[in-house]
Amino acid sequence: MNIDLTQAALKFTPFHNRTSRACRTNSWYRWSGYTVVAEYSTTELEYTATRNGTSVMDLTPMYKYEIKGERAKEFINYFVTRDLSEMKDNTVAYVIWCNEAGKVVDDGTVFCLNQNEFKICCAVKMQTWLKDSAEGFDLDINDVTDDIAALSVQGPTSCSVLKNYGATNLESLKPFESKDFTIDGYSVLISRTGFTGDLGYELWTNPENAEKMWDSLMESGKHLKIRPMGMHALEMVRIEAGFIQTGTDFVSTEHALRPVRMRSPYEIGMGWLVHLTKKDYFIGKRALKAEKENGTTERVLVGLDIEGDKPAHGAVIYNKKKEDVGIVTAALWSPTLKRNIAIASLMRPYGTKIKDDIFVEIYHPEELEYKKIWATCKVVKRQFYSPERRNMVPAEVY
Amino acid sequence: MTKKIYDAIVVGAGHNGLTAASYMAKAGLDVLVLEKNDYIGGAAVSRELFPGWKYSNCSYVCSLLRPEIMRDLELYKYGLQIIPYEGSATMMKNGDYYAHYHDHDMTVKSISRHSKHDAEAYDRYSRDVMRQCKIIKPLLKMTPPDLTSFKPKDILGALEFAKHFAAKDELGGLGEKEIYDTIRFYTMSIADYLDEYFETDITKAHLAGSAIIGTALGPCSPGSAYVLLHHYMGEVDGSIGSWGYARGGMGSITKAMGECLKSHGGTIQASSEVTNVIVKNGRAVGVATLNGDEFYAKKVVSNLDVKRTFLKITDESDLQPDFVERVKNFKIRGSSGKLNIALEGLPTFPSIPKDDPGGNGDLHFTETIEEMEGAYDDWKRGQWSKMPYVDMCLPSKSDPTMAAPGKHFMSVFIQYVPFELANGGWNEQRKQDFGNHIINRIAEYSPDFKDLIAHYEVRTPKDIHDEVGLTEGNIFQGELTMDQLMFNRPITGYAQYRAPIKDLYMCSSSTHPGGGVMGAPGANAAREILSDMNIKQKGNHY
Numbered sequence: 045m046n047i048d049l050t051q052a053a054l055k056f057t058p059f060h061n062r063t064s065r066a067c068r069t070n071s072w073y074r075w076s077g078y079t080v081v082a083e084y085s086t087t088e089l090e091y092t093a094t095r096n097g098t099s100v101m102d103l104t105p106m107y108k109y110e111i112k113g114e115r116a117k118e119f120i121n122y123f124v125t126r127d128l129s130e131m132k133d134n135t136v137a138y139v140i141w142c143n144e145a146g147k148v149v150d151d152g153t154v155f156c157l158n159q160n161e162f163k164i165c166c167a168v169k170m171q172t173w174l175k176d177s178a179e180g181f182d183l184d185i186n187d188v189t190d191d192i193a194a195l196s197v198q199g200p201t202s203c204s205v206l207k208n209y210g211a212t213n214l215e216s217l218k219p220f221e222s223k224d225f226t227i228d229g230y231s232v233l234i235s236r237t238g239f240t241g242d243l244g245y246e247l248w249t250n251p252e253n254a255e256k257m258w259d260s261l262m263e264s265g266k267h268l269k270i271r272p273m274g275m276h277a278l279e280m281v282r283i284e285a286g287f288i289q290t291g292t293d294f295v296s297t298e299h300a301l302r303p304v305r306m307r308s309p310y311e312i313g314m315g316w317l318v319h320l321t322k323k324d325y326f327i328g329k330r331a332l333k334a335e336k337e338n339g340t341t342e343r344v345l346v347g348l349d350i351e352g353d354k355p356a357h358g359a360v361i362y363n364k365k366k367e368d369v370g371i372v373t374a375a376l377w378s379p380t381l382k383r384n385i386a387i388a389s390l391m392r393p394y395g396t397k398i399k400d401d402i403f404v405e406i407y408h409p410e411e412l413e414y415k416k417i418w419a420t421c422k423v424v425k426r427q428f429y430s431p432e433r434r435n436m437v438p439a440e441v442y
Numbered sequence: 443m444t445k446k447i448y449d450a451i452v453v454g455a456g457h458n459g460l461t462a463a464s465y466m467a468k469a470g471l472d473v474l475v476l477e478k479n480d481y482i483g484g485a486a487v488s489r490e491l492f493p494g495w496k497y498s499n500c501s502y503v504c505s506l507l508r509p510e511i512m513r514d515l516e517l518y519k520y521g522l523q524i525i526p527y528e529g530s531a532t533m534m535k536n537g538d539y540y541a542h543y544h545d546h547d548m549t550v551k552s553i554s555r556h557s558k559h560d561a562e563a564y565d566r567y568s569r570d571v572m573r574q575c576k577i578i579k580p581l582l583k584m585t586p587p588d589l590t591s592f593k594p595k596d597i598l599g600a601l602e603f604a605k606h607f608a609a610k611d612e613l614g615g616l617g618e619k620e621i622y623d624t625i626r627f628y629t630m631s632i633a634d635y636l637d638e639y640f641e642t643d644i645t646k647a648h649l650a651g652s653a654i655i656g657t658a659l660g661p662c663s664p665g666s667a668y669v670l671l672h673h674y675m676g677e678v679d680g681s682i683g684s685w686g687y688a689r690g691g692m693g694s695i696t697k698a699m700g701e702c703l704k705s706h707g708g709t710i711q712a713s714s715e716v717t718n719v720i721v722k723n724g725r726a727v728g729v730a731t732l733n734g735d736e737f738y739a740k741k742v743v744s745n746l747d748v749k750r751t752f753l754k755i756t757d758e759s760d761l762q763p764d765f766v767e768r769v770k771n772f773k774i775r776g777s778s779g780k781l782n783i784a785l786e787g788l789p790t791f792p793s794i795p796k797d798d799p800g801g802n803g804d805l806h807f808t809e810t811i812e813e814m815e816g817a818y819d820d821w822k823r824g825q826w827s828k829m830p831y832v833d834m835c836l837p838s839k840s841d842p843t844m845a846a847p848g849k850h851f852m853s854v855f856i857q858y859v860p861f862e863l864a865n866g867g868w869n870e871q872r873k874q875d876f877g878n879h880i881i882n883r884i885a886e887y888s889p890d891f892k893d894l895i896a897h898y899e900v901r902t903p904k905d906i907h908d909e910v911g912l913t914e915g916n917i918f919q920g921e922l923t924m925d926q927l928m929f930n931r932p933i934t935g936y937a938q939y940r941a942p943i944k945d946l947y948m949c950s951s952s953t954h955p956g957g958g959v960m961g962a963p964g965a966n967a968a969r970e971i972l973s974d975m976n977i978k979q980k981g982n983h984y
């Protein structure tokens with residue numbers, strides 16, 4: 045495809061020739077300066093691919109940074125709240141990082157390629173924040189977003205697809221491990237990671253291999269119900285899995301115009317990633333320790349199970365006295381669970397001590413009129429769906 | 443030794459029996475399910491009759507199963523996943539094809555290849571059928587009122603029913619014209635109904651299929667339009683009228699229900715045919731099985747069709763003669779057969795372009811309503827249709843668990859096939875002839891099909907009657923006509939899941955809202971039983 049892109053607002057990913065051909069609806073989505081497919085065929089079918097077969101999603105727009113140097117590991121452990129002092133080569137960790145005030149900058153994954161070389165993959169531009177934070181560590185920090193083509197390959201048959209593709213013995217790879225493969229003469233890093241809550245992998249390679257990789261994957265999945273998946277379906281699976289999304293479920297400190305919108309990890313369900321017992325200092329430790337000790341956390345991010353089947357997009361949450369106690373950040377009628385689920389930010393003690401007797405007001409559009417639905421809801425685990433196959437080792441093979 | 447007394451015994455582990463049992467167990471009852479076969483599921487099963495291939499032996503697609511039931515019983519926890527259809531197609535003798543797709547715009551584009559008029563009419567048709575679906579939806583959850591009773595509960599129930607019939611909640615109410623439309627819809631033939639919208643034979647034939655599946659009506663018979671509605675009123679995640687596969691075959695539904703039941707402390711005992719309901723002092727107190735065992739319970743619930751329930755396992759002397767007479771008159775005529783086929787590879791259908799999603803759903807080759815009516819004429823004469831209507835699909839094209847990668851399972855539903863043949867009964871030879879007839883018919887549209895067959899199972903209405911226990915092989919456990927629907931199902935005056943014998947209940951497809959893998963009869967029955975026991979169900983959506 046030869047389109048003059050000099051005037052274009054958005055960049056094409058290295059898969060564009062393939063994704064645009066596979067897209068039957070011509071519907072696109074802006075993602076970090078790139079354009080990616082929103083819906084290829086129908087969102088329901090793409091969603092189903094992740095829960096039934098394999099979905100393939102272009103992940104290239106994720107911001108990616110490489111961090112190299114003798115003190116790389118030390119820096120990473122200082123940068124994120126999680127204790128990564130024991131992190132091994134070829135493993136991946138899910139992390140968040142904060143500012144000194146203990147408010148969340150972003151969440152993402154850290155790849156340990158070796159003890160002196162790491163990669164961070166995240167949703168928000170991080171080059172300056174990384175560099176500022178790494179002052180004095182003498183590291184080589186580079187934005188490699190455009191230098192790596194990435195695909196997410198997810199679903200119950202994904203391991204089989206990748207085995208056909210050439211990833212020998214992939215079934216023995218454990219969740220949050222990664223491995224280098226040479227396939228058709230080019231190298232691909234495969235990590236058992238993902239944003240779908242299902243069995244799945246992410247593939248990272250040089251952009252020049254992108255089209256070849258896409259074609260071989262589609263061929264390998266021919267009998268395994270493979271299908272490209274767009275951003276709309278991704279939103280569905282990530283809500284079911286209970287994953288949070290920067291900009292949707294919380295606002296990054298880098299973006300928040302109103303300082304009151306910044307959130308601590310404890311307010312967005314990420315307390316489990318804050319290791320106050322970590323030996324060394326990490327950014328935000330002081331503030332987070334104080335917050336924990338003084339019990340000053342104001343909000344909590346929870347899962348909701350809502351009556352009825354009308355998704356509660358953006359709905360306000362009330363207590364019995366009809367006082368506003370929070371807001372829904374993401375909502376979905378879950379096709380797999382047959383439940384009306386939502387992720388919601390509540391003012392404590394709602395969601396922590398008070399888990400019943402809360403309501404959402406749903407405005408359901410019905411042909412130019414809104415039906416107002418006053419629905420009861422229950423606070424539940426945010427991880428709504430997590431099938432056994434997700435963490436099984438060896439992975440399911442078809 | 444005193445025998446254990448269960449709270450409830452359910453006779454039959456069909457999906458409705460399992461639904462009723464699960465709701466009761468969830469409410470705290472001690473429940474036993476007795477099943478005659480050595481497998482559970484009734485007409486919703488997946489069996490591996492040939493190594494490496496799973497068949498959905500009877501029912502093969504899911505749409506009717508109420509989402510509220512899947513939610514209440516948390517069937518996802520036990521592995522249930524529905525895979526939506528990608529499309530459907532009718533293959534034509536001239537080498538062309540007619541297709542519908544998951545994407546509405548694609549469907550309209552595809553219909554307009556055949557007729558611009560029909561493509562436009564399809565929008566209006568969809569609106570009207572959708573309106574009927576919205577009207578019926580709340581009724582599925584309700585116990586029909588007893589119009590012969592003057593109890594306050596029934597009078598209120600009748601008013602409630604009428605309110606829903608006027609679609610007050612769902613549609614903001616219907617005008618007089620729309621109410622007449624609804625009544626017409628319930629009584630019309632599908633041929634007349636489609637004539638009001640469409641001009642081409644192929645559009646009408648493609649759509650009319652849903653109106654004849656499983657019924658002993660032809661497309662020109664009054665009442666067949668309702669059968670279409672019965673097939674449309676389900677949904678796959680809000681897409682009303684759409685169909686999907688249960689991952690792992692229809693048996694995954696009953697497997698999940700069985701697991702749910704067990705997780706709530708219920709027990710299932712297979713290979714235990716119930717021979718009679720034990721009645722003492724006018725109350726059902728238990729059941730006896732073929733091997734002579736007796737089981738006692740406070741409530742006995744039958745998942746068998748109404749004929750088997752009252753003519754086979756209940757003593758006639760425990761019933762009033764006029765009731766028995768009405769049960770005998772219940773229409774339950776078998777009209778469908780099935781082939782389940784294991785294929786070594788994907789058969790080609792040259793009329794459908796390769797990779798066209800229309801080929802990934804239900805496939806047909808009946809091009810006109812006349813041909814369909816002709817197929818029905820054969821059935822009336824006691825013959826299987828020479829030019830049958832087939833509803834054929836390859837679930838393995840969408841579901842990776844039915845066969846090894848590259849291998850396929852094909853389900854072929856055949857309309858019409860009689861329960862009794864005019865030239866004598868079914869025998870092995872006739873069954874094989876019938877199977878070959880269908881295979882040859884498919885081979886006319888697929889040159890490589892025959893060579894790919896590794897194994898197949900032929901099911902006549904007689905087999906379904908004998909093995910699954912659906913009387914005469916009627917897939918709905920009783921014809922879906924107005925005289926047998928809602929407050930008339932199964933018998934006027936007995937539409938509230940209670941049998942004329944105290945503590946005996948019905949929960950099968952013979953009761954409202956009828957057949958198909960829907961679960962609604964089972965859930966409704968459980969609600970009535972629990973209410974008779976003064977037990978409140980908590981947190982349910984059904």
Ligand SMILES: Cc1cc2nc3c(=O)[nH]c(=O)nc-3n(C[C@H](O)[C@H](O)[C@H](O)COP(=O)(O)OP(=O)(O)OC[C@H]3O[C@@H](n4cnc5c(N)ncnc54)[C@H](O)[C@@H]3O)c2cc1C
Nearest residue numbers: 454456457458478484485501502503716911917951958959
């Ligand atoms: C060939 C075929 C295709 C179909 N296709 C579809 C489809 O694609 N989609 C759809 O929604 N519906 C379909 N149907 C209809 C649907 O399968 C049935 O209406 C539904 O499964 C009936 O469920 P049930 O629980 O009411 O009864 P059943 O499934 O009939 O269950 C009754 C149970 O009772 C057991 N039983 C019988 N007698 C005794 C006894 N004396 N003692 C103990 N147990 C006994 C039986 O073995 C059985 O397990 C199809 C049916 C058939 C036959």
